[in-house]
Amino acid sequence: MSNALVPMNANEARTGDHGELIQLVSFSLDNEEYGVDVLKVREIIRMPSITRVPNTPHYVEGVINLRGKVIPIINMRRRFGLIEVEYDKQTRIMVMDVEGELMGFIVDAVSEVIRISSSEIQPSPAVVTSGIDQECIAGVINQAERLLVLLDLQKMFSQDERQLFGSL
């Protein structure tokens, strides 16, 4: 997170503290809003045709062809044990850099890039909404009327990988 060092003006005046400015991409999943570091997001694409890969964890939707590169796609709803819905016009794949490898994550919708100060990030409360694994939550951002859950996908991934390798 600390690499998004952009001087902060307006926000600083309002919040009155001196945290670093962080840019987040916010997306929604089952009516909750989440954010990930903008520097980790490579691109956001619409749903292409996905090729299923057999014998993988249930939340691996398959692989897609991203301009000649084959990348795995993770269904975030399934990953977090949320109710599955049909893909619609808002459904997007966020292509992110996870430990040097590109991966796609299916989310309900991608809304905007927001700027917050790092001091606004609060540690997550003991019990958080829905079924999201505690480990992947880097914090919670409480901004005026909205609550944003900050995710650390790298963490979710290393845990998955451990499981995957453990089963081999």
Place this chain on the structure above:
Amino acid sequence: MPIDCEDQELLEGFLAETTELLEKLDDDLIALEKASDDPELMNRIFRSIHTVKGASSFLGFDLLVRVTHKTEDVLNRLRKGELQLTPEIMDVVLEATDLVKTLVADIKAGEIVDREIDETINKLIPLLTEQPAAPAAPAQPAADAPAPAAPEAPPAASETTAPPQAEDKPAPEAPPVAAMPPAAPRPAPEAAKKPAPPKGAEKGGDDLSDNTTVRVDVKRLDDLMNQVGELVLERNRMIQLNQDLQGGTSDHILFSEEFGKLAKRMSFVTSELQMQVLKMRMIPVEKVFKKFPRIVRSLARDLGKEVDLQIFGEETELDRSVVDEIGDPLIHLIRNAMDHGLETPDERMAAGKPRTGTLVLAAVHEGNSIIISIKDDGRGIDTERVGRKAIEKGLITEDQLAAMSQREMFDLIFLPGFSTKDKASDLSGRGVGMDVVKTNIKKLNGLIEIKSEKGMGSEFILRLPLTLAIIQSLLVEVEGEIYSIPLASVLETLRVDQREFHVIGGQEVLKLRDMVLPLVRLEQVFNVRRCHEQDNFCYIVVIGSADKRVGLVVTRLVGQQEVAIKSLGKYLANVTGIAGSTILGDGRVALIVDPVGMVDGGEGASGGR
């Protein structure tokens, strides 16, 4: 003492290979300290040092052999769990590795310096005999010295490897010396006079860069340029056609006719281009083969055996990525044949064979693969003895052995830690060599087949793909999903009525001519949702790996296509039954079936029921 080596090229090969191995060894050792219970890592470290030892022994670098041999012994004890890895042991091992590097640097500089190696060796020796707790004591006085050295080792390693590109002479010598305080007083003056023989060092630098650059015939390059020129013309034509259609100057009938022609020309030009590029990457297998006569000669001398080495097909060309990888496994196979296969002259006479044993090394093209065979007329593999040894070493159980076919017993020799020797010698007996063979061949998507007859000799047949990037494949449809099967492992395809299937012990089989073919339903292996109406007729793709055959049941055959292999990435690297993926003409991704996994998996499934 100047280096006395008949073949300069052989020496350069050795230096390049050893430098690369040592480079990796450092990383691995450091990683091992963090994860000392990782058997894969341990085996890899062991293999590297074993290969360095083997290579230096046939070139006659005695100092190097002595150090690596002892290091290997210590690592072997660690691997077997007889010794617990402590920082003190790691210090000593790292020190030994640094010493090896210094010795290799000496060789690279073209001058063998009589260095003091006993001090390091003396530190290694106690580790060979004493129990885990004890070595701390004898190592203690020494440990004081290497302790500060240990943290320096990794930077030293990166520096020793970096300079060959920079061709910066004095720098590479200094770091290993600095990392070895015990030896410091001696090498210091040497380090000072190092700049004197720059010739040898520059050669070393070139040698390394050789691994990453290709020498290409100018004519081939010109041809390539021509092809690219044609491709550009065709692209312009395509743009023109599109503009005409958009602008209304061309109707659909004319367009489709013109476009059809264009597609044909494009396909022609691209396949030509592909051939050209492929050709540039091809080098004759001679590059690897030519170092064998020397190895065989010196091995024969050491073992007191008489061997006639015959080499065939050394002009056979294959992809350089493959050539780089097959050197190690071939050396191990040759050693194996010399040490275990061929008998001594007296034994041969007694068995009624000519005194001189024959070792045949042959390479030949077959379709899209290359076949390399190493054949000896020695005593052959004694499956009984192999089985007994495997049980002794605790690699398999009696029950497992009883259920094994002859071929599976042959496969036992590839298990890590397997050896028929009771005592490890300079040459063999640690159970590493064949493991190296298997690992490397597997990495190349190759197959190993063993033919052996007791008393008559054995033959190891390696079947390797010509190139690793593009393969011929058979596209099949399984209930609406497209999969690609490497054509190299497809033996035949047939259309059959499902009523002809039989069930033996829960396993579906098909009687095909005079053999019973086990069937694997791809839709079950891959959990495909059934979408078609049950049709009695289906297609069977018979695939084979080594001498096993399996029939894959598919819905439909789509066709044959040349496909570029794309990796599925780190995350999905180990999916059962899938070897990779490729992109089809319509931009969708198709998965490539792993034939080896299918054949083994199919058998495992039938055995389990």
